[in-house]
Amino acid sequence: MTRSVEHRADRDWVHRAVSLIEADSRRSADTHLLRIEMPAWARWTDDDGRPAGVDLYVKDESTHPTGSLKHRLARSLFLYALCNGWITESTTVIEASSGSTAVSEAYFAKLIGVPFVAVMAASTSPAKVRLIEREGGRCHFVDNAAEVYDVAARLEKELGGHYIDQFTMAERATDWRGNNNIAESIFRQMSAERYPSPTWVVVGAGTGGTSATLGRYLRYQGHDTSLCVVDPENSVFFPAYESADGAYCAVHLDVGSRIEGIGRPRVEPSFVSQVIDRMISVPDADSIAAMRFFSDLIGRRVGPSTGTNIQGALTVVGEMVAARRPGSVVTLLCDPGERYGETYYDDAWLAERDLDIERPLAELTEFWRDGTWPNGSR
Numbered sequence: 001m002t003r004s005v006e007h008r009a010d011r012d013w014v015h016r017a018v019s020l021i022e023a024d025s026r027r028s029a030d031t032h033l034l035r036i037e038m039p040a041w042a043r044w045t046d047d048d049g050r051p052a053g054v055d056l057y058v059k060d061e062s063t064h065p066t067g068s069l070k071h072r073l074a075r076s077l078f079l080y081a082l083c084n085g086w087i088t089e090s091t092t093v094i095e096a097s098s099g100s101t102a103v104s105e106a107y108f109a110k111l112i113g114v115p116f117v118a119v120m121a122a123s124t125s126p127a128k129v130r131l132i133e134r135e136g137g138r139c140h141f142v143d144n145a146a147e148v149y150d151v152a153a154r155l156e157k158e159l160g161g162h163y164i165d166q167f168t169m170a171e172r173a174t175d176w177r178g179n180n181n182i183a184e185s186i187f188r189q190m191s192a193e194r195y196p197s198p199t200w201v202v203v204g205a206g207t208g209g210t211s212a213t214l215g216r217y218l219r220y221q222g223h224d225t226s227l228c229v230v231d232p233e234n235s236v237f238f239p240a241y242e243s244a245d246g247a248y249c250a251v252h253l254d255v256g257s258r259i260e261g262i263g264r265p266r267v268e269p270s271f272v273s274q275v276i277d278r279m280i281s282v283p284d285a286d287s288i289a290a291m292r293f294f295s296d297l298i299g300r301r302v303g304p305s306t307g308t309n310i311q312g313a314l315t316v317v318g319e320m321v322a323a324r325r326p327g328s329v330v331t332l333l334c335d336p337g338e339r340y341g342e343t344y345y346d347d348a349w350l351a352e353r354d355l356d357i358e359r360p361l362a363e364l365t366e367f368w369r370d371g372t373w374p375n376g377s378r
Helices: 008-027 070-083 100-112 126-134 145-159 166-173 182-190 209-221 237-243 246-250 284-298 304-322 347-352 358-370
Strands: 033-036 043-045 051-060 093-096 116-121 138-142 200-204 226-232 278-282 327-333
Touching: 008 070, 008 100, 033 182, 033 284, 051 182, 051 304, 070 100, 070 166, 093 100, 093 145, 093 166, 100 116, 100 126, 116 145, 126 138, 138 145, 166 209, 182 209, 182 327, 200 209, 200 304, 209 226, 226 237, 226 304, 237 278, 278 284, 278 304, 284 304, 284 358, 304 327, 304 358
Parallel strands: 051 327, 093 116, 116 138, 200 226, 200 327, 226 278
Antiparallel strands: 033 051, 043 051
């Protein structure tokens, strides 16, 4: 006997949900690419008497509707899950997140009308928690950041929901060939600059999705641009890359990353090391010092992961200037500093965690004044 079952109602709802997300995307403008005015030591005249130097650009992802780089990822993850049939009208979406991804995903869950639960470390900044709850999301806290994966998977079963899993899906959900991803946007905005193909693009590693997208795009388009990934303390990405040891995939550190948004206790499935040209390990105090320094430089607060990016970007800028290698460097402003007023911008909070930023802040100030990088090169 022939049997047939039809779920067209679900298909119609998915079509409406995708249309809502696409309409939201069309209403959103691209983010700005800021050109940072460099000091005189970053400019010189080449052998032919032409002006040369090193230019620094910062892609300002804080201007997305949910205020961070993760807005792009959240949109891609929701579209990917919807088109795979994993999210339906009655699905509770669950995520393991350190904060900004959850804020953005709560926004898209609210947009299409499904419940959202964020599993996160209890140490997540209170400002981010408020942003998630403002979008209608619910926060489920764990004491150890390494527990977020297992707890999210458990809630998926208990609630009959869908664990959207940014750490596995980030590099799959984004079309690395283009389609207005962050890499295509950067190169389009750089096209009229004096060094349109950057010497370096510098980004942090959280899920690994952004670096995977950029690294693949550089190869696909044939750009002569190198990709540098910066990693904070207590993250396994750098030691895994340094040793090329896949065993790091199973390592859980006793202390998690103190730089929200980047650094992980395990090598995430979305981390594609083969497309990375260089990695730099950045001490937490240096990240926070660079966050404060750059905030003063541009006149508004940025988040700690942006500080890690800036520290890495200035490292390669210093090297290029010392070698008299002209070119451009691009990095990311990931999210606004207002989310961290009770943490990274609070001197008492830093002191409680033995984070002394006086030395690295003085080094950055000296570097900006005369071009002397902490290792003595100029």
